[in-house]
Amino acid sequence: MSHIAVERNRRRQMNEHLKVLRSLTPPFYIKRGDQASIIGGAIEFIKELHQVLQSLEGKKRRKSISPSPTTPSPKPLLLLPSSSTPSIETVKELGACCNSPVADVEAKISGSNVLLRTLSKRIPGQVIKIIQVLEKLEFEILHLNISSMEDTVLCSFVIKIGLECQLSVEELALQVQQCFCQDACGLLN
Known part of the structure; x- marks a missing residue:
């Protein structure tokens, strides 16, 4: 040829x-x-x-x-020495997971942004509730990506950190997790 x-x-x-x-x-x-x-x-x-x-x-x-926990608990992904209080500039990446039977929530600081991921079953209106929580906490959403497979939904947010933000990644993950748990409790009642 x-x-x-x-x-x-x-x-x-x-x-x-x-x-x-x-x-x-x-x-x-x-x-x-x-x-x-x-x-x-x-x-x-x-x-x-x-x-x-x-x-x-x-x-x-x-x-x-193990059996499913009844209340979500934050689990740090990266442990830092308690003697130092890191700033965003000194820590390249800091994160936390908050898992429950309803949803898995992961928040990571990367540079001047927060990467937030949620994995849950499809719950109508859930993305809007997450956005409302983030806006209430005065975060600016830069990017949102939603992927679904059957009844599972993965939401990936890129969020800008404000200079006045006093919230830790553990607290952010817990706040987002609580909006899932409120929905689960509402469905049970």
Whole structure:
């Protein structure tokens, strides 16, 4: 086969693979139809699916190890020496998890932003309630991404930290967790 025929066959295969990749990726991940956008969108979608899978596996492990707790409790992801009070500039990343049978909430400080993730069953109006909690706490939402698979929903927020913010990541995770628990209590009554 000549070099031209081999190259033509390679391009045809690439185009077919890109069409399949685009058809498997939700449209909001792909901004434009060019090759780089299709591949970049597919990468983002796979990362989100990987996060959902890890969260579901963690939830499954927790359920098999111990019975479900009745009240959420914050669990720090990164322990810092108690003698120092870190500022946002001195700590690259600080985070907390707050898990319950209703939802898993994770908050991490990264630079001058907070990365907040919630994983729960689909609850009508829940995203709006989370946004209301964040606005009440005077956070500015820079980005929101919602992924769902069957009845599970993953919400990822990027939130700007205000200079006057006095709330710790543990308190933020607990505040968001409480809005899930209020809904669960409301459904039980």
